[in-house]
Amino acid sequence: MFNSTFLTERQLEVYIRRKRGESLAKIAKELGTTRSNVCALEKAARRNIERAYNTIKLVESLLYKSVVTVPSGTDLYDIPGIIYRRADELGIKIQMSGPMLLKYIVEHCSDKLRNRQVLGEITIGIDQNGSIVVL
């Protein structure tokens, strides 16, 4: 269906069956192989999908004038300051207010936040119009 992808036929087969909730043993039996192999195939599929997403994020980040990386450990409430400072350096006026910016961050990075703490690095793109995007 899709020309050329980073998933092999085997990986896709296993990935779909696992998504449907089939056990490793069942899949292994039906494909004529072992549980550990099916496990490995699923893992490979997930890794390739992850890498595909990272690739697209990388490429799209090139479209932005600048990219800000907020290190883990940062306090949530320090993020708007970080972004405004960077935008100033570039002579760009951010479109969003501080509170809106916080709201936006929280909505798009809930998985990387806990109690005002940034748990994992957050990457944010700034374009020439002052729009910001979580990458």
Place this chain on the structure above:
Amino acid sequence: MFNSTFLTERQLEVYIRRKRGESLAKIAKELGTTRSNVCALEKAARRNIERAYNTIKLVESLLYKSVVTVPSGTDLYDIPGIIYRRADELGIKIQMSGPMLLKYIVEHCSDKLRNRQVLGEITIGIDQNGSIVVL
């Protein structure tokens, strides 16, 4: 900045320089190689980006065949009914029994459930075979 992607360092270097409009000859000279090699590197980069997009399209096409969104606040025990109703509308017979469906949901969404209450929106895909998938 981005953990693991399908672009090599060399490919990315060339891709960015070409986006900036640098000629093959200039890049080749600065990287200490030939025009044809730079050309090949750019081509490889484009191919890998294309494949990354295709991979994501493939994966998402598996998910978005038909989708049910269970709003937060819903009672856990209402979910099977919601899914069966949606499947009926589509003329699809769900493969799982009500109790199995509940079990499946609980196993895959424990993070979004507390005491029969759905805390955060749950998105569930239904495919043509009546298999369901938590997205």
Place this chain on the structure above:
DNA sequence: CTTTTGTTGAATAGATATGTTTAACAGCAC
């Protein structure tokens, strides 16, 4: 306690990708 289920590490052979060079070719500007 025994079985099932998912994971991991190490090892393997075979396939594919990568970066490279060289030679050749077409289009365009001067």
Place this chain on the structure above:
DNA sequence: GTGCTGTTAAACATATCTATTCAACAAAAG
């Protein structure tokens, strides 16, 4: 024509990926 531009094909060594097996392990289900 002489020089740029970008492209392509063939060939090659090296590196990485792929699918696979086997042995071992922990957690959960029976």
